[in-house]
Amino acid sequence: NAGVMQNPRHLVRRRGQEARLRCSPMKGHSHVYWYRQLPEEGLKFMVYLQKENIIDESGMPKERFSAEFPKEGPSILRIQQVVRGDSAAYFCASSPPGRSFTDTQYFGPGTRLTVL
């Protein structure tokens, strides 16, 4: 059973460009979470999605950031007009459908975004 997959693993963008980060959850998982880790800091929650729905976006910056998890295909975290402060590691996690209130989240390897 493949784990959570993220691509690309490394992404370089110039200021003002767009960054698209993809996350394919584990097979059978329908909940996706995005976290950001700035250099030398801990992980911070950004957004929680289920298929076609955003459940909790309390950690998302108000501007330039958006996320989706369509009915078909991977979840996408999109950053428009990137700035140097967006340079970070972005991790995706997934968990199975809500059979249990404490479903464990499993993380992908992350996408390291560098903004020049």
Added chain:
Amino acid sequence: DAKTTQPPSMDCAEGRAANLPCNHSTISGNEYVYWYRQIHSQGPQYIIHGLKNNETNEMASLIITEDRKSSTLILPHATLRDTAVYYCIVRVLNTGTASKLTFGTGTRLQVTL
């Protein structure tokens, strides 16, 4: 979610047990204790979780005190590959939806020869 307190760093000799403490004195009755670790900027790896009973799996053991105000993660025979930052997280029990994880600063465990 309840706040957790962990020592910033610990050392452990290879082959010995690593005991990582976590204080969560404000934990509520519906909050679980989760442990994750992050090895050198890789994605966090789930280790174990528990509510009030001690738990054991192939990776580690989790000892939760009777009053649930603190817990200890035990790696019974630490190896160099266990060098990582270990995060203790308490997670609220939601009704019908899973909840986000709130990571603190964790404990940096260094396993040495």
